[in-house]
Amino acid sequence: MRNSLPPVPTKLPEIEVVAATRRGIPLVVLAAAGDEDAYGSSGRTGEIRELTEDVPRWVAGIGDAAPKDFRQTGAALARTLRDAAEHRPIRTVQVALPPDVTAEHVGELATGLFLGGYRFVVTTSEPKPSMPAVRLAAGDDRAVPEYAEAASRVRILAAAAAFTRDLANTPSNVKNPAWLANTAAKVVGGPVEVTVRDEKWLADKGFGGVLAVGGGSASPPRLIEMTYRPRGAAKHLLFVGKGITFDTGGLSVKPADGMHLMRTDMAGGAAVIAAVRAIAELKLPVRVTALVPAAENHVSGSSYRPGDIVRHYGGRTTEVGNTDAEGRMVMADALAYGIDRFRPDLVVDAATLTGAMKVSLGLRVGGVFATDDDLAARVVAAGARAGEAWWRMPLVEDYARGIEGELGDVRQAPGGPGGIMAALFLREFTAGLPWAHLDIAGPARADKTYADIVPGASGFAARTLVELAASYG
Ligand code: BES
Ligand code: ZN
Ligand code: ZN
Numbered sequence: 001m002r003n004s005l006p007p008v009p010t011k012l013p014e015i016e017v018v019a020a021t022r023r024g025i026p027l028v029v030l031a032a033a034g035d036e037d038a039y040g041s042s043g044r045t046g047e048i049r050e051l052t053e054d055v056p057r058w059v060a061g062i063g064d065a066a067p068k069d070f071r072q073t074g075a076a077l078a079r080t081l082r083d084a085a086e087h088r089p090i091r092t093v094q095v096a097l098p099p100d101v102t103a104e105h106v107g108e109l110a111t112g113l114f115l116g117g118y119r120f121v122v123t124t125s126e127p128k129p130s131m132p133a134v135r136l137a138a139g140d141d142r143a144v145p146e147y148a149e150a151a152s153r154v155r156i157l158a159a160a161a162a163f164t165r166d167l168a169n170t171p172s173n174v175k176n177p178a179w180l181a182n183t184a185a186k187v188v189g190g191p192v193e194v195t196v197r198d199e200k201w202l203a204d205k206g207f208g209g210v211l212a213v214g215g216g217s218a219s220p221p222r223l224i225e226m227t228y229r230p231r232g233a234a235k236h237l238l239f240v241g242k243g244i245t246f247d248t249g250g251l252s253v254k255p256a257d258g259m260h261l262m263r264t265d266m267a268g269g270a271a272v273i274a275a276v277r278a279i280a281e282l283k284l285p286v287r288v289t290a291l292v293p294a295a296e297n298h299v300s301g302s303s304y305r306p307g308d309i310v311r312h313y314g315g316r317t318t319e320v321g322n323t324d325a326e327g328r329m330v331m332a333d334a335l336a337y338g339i340d341r342f343r344p345d346l347v348v349d350a351a352t353l354t355g356a357m358k359v360s361l362g363l364r365v366g367g368v369f370a371t372d373d374d375l376a377a378r379v380v381a382a383g384a385r386a387g388e389a390w391w392r393m394p395l396v397e398d399y400a401r402g403i404e405g406e407l408g409d410v411r412q413a414p415g416g417p418g419g420i421m422a423a424l425f426l427r428e429f430t431a432g433l434p435w436a437h438l439d440i441a442g443p444a445r446a447d448k449t450y451a452d453i454v455p456g457a458s459g460f461a462a463r464t465l466v467e468l469a470a471s472y473g
Pocket of ligand 3: 244247265324326327352353
């Protein structure tokens, strides 16, 4: 069908591990910096050179041959192969793996190949041919099972990142709270139970924050509830993700410049949805409950106002200072409900919460606030395994007075350091449990191509959440 949206989830390329290269199939060789037989390549990471022969061949630089070079090279290769397939009928390509690579290297190369050619476009032209299938040739049949295992694990992780990108890139004229909830329910299945709560249920249970924020929109809010409960699980994790399907700022309306980017303001929710799907596919022995409060923050006659006092799930009240601080309003309800209803061992939330975090850490590093040192360290370590960088931020006790309310229990937008004040606000709803708050306002979107990321929604945090869950298994 023409001019329709890409299917969600989009398809990942086919990658297979085989023992040896074959004649007649276009071949890619990898060259490290300083390799003697590098076919004239500098070996620079991600530099792809095409050699002119009947069967196309490429030399791809892998620099120092560190795992991260393999990811970057895989991603550059994905784009080269995708573009080559537009001009010539190339169905399959093989990559000769150097003899000394580890399974980690193969996993990183595959990650780059899975994600580097990602795109999400909605145009009237015919869909472009997808990237050729890739055979990774081990060169030794004894290495095949180990490499294949690495490739299939990273496939699930890459699928989580790609699914997060798909959800976040989907434009908000399609993606309202009901669409997000229904898409989650449709795509995530198997052992994960997905329940969608509507605005009547939310009103009945007292989700005042979600209803206040969602009340300005013609598309009513939803709460997406997901449960993965394997037998013999050691720990019970609660994930909560911000699901603002569009953030105009509400009556405290945002400036026009950049407002369109707020279609990815549900990237934390998307990461949570995709992570639970991946955790179940990996059959990790941890129990995970995930909540995504989904609402559209709009301007209308029924918008909530600065000065309103809103009662959250559980009864605490918030004095609204700025309707653009809507993320914490919906997250407060979901955190309070999740802890009260599911009694988890620990809580992790992900949210594109504050512009201030984007200023602090830029677009490639996520901020992690935590009430527990072990949990903070696990998030950072999980990120390192996933290829996502996190930096711990402080919950400055001396600033906590700022969120004490005058008319209500807590003040929503007290001024001061934005990322920290938002985190201190959320902490009020975490009942003293070990809790980590991931503010991904910066890295949820990319404006440049780097590593396995392309401009647009990055999928950031989904893989960290999966690796974090794996650390408890
Ligand atoms: N969704 C925004 C935060 C954001 C900004 C994400 C830029 C990604 C890029 C959030 O809802 C917001 O507007 N926060 C306000 C809070 C303020 C009014 C207290 C902010 O950060 O300015
Ligand atoms: Zn906002
Ligand atoms: Zn927002």
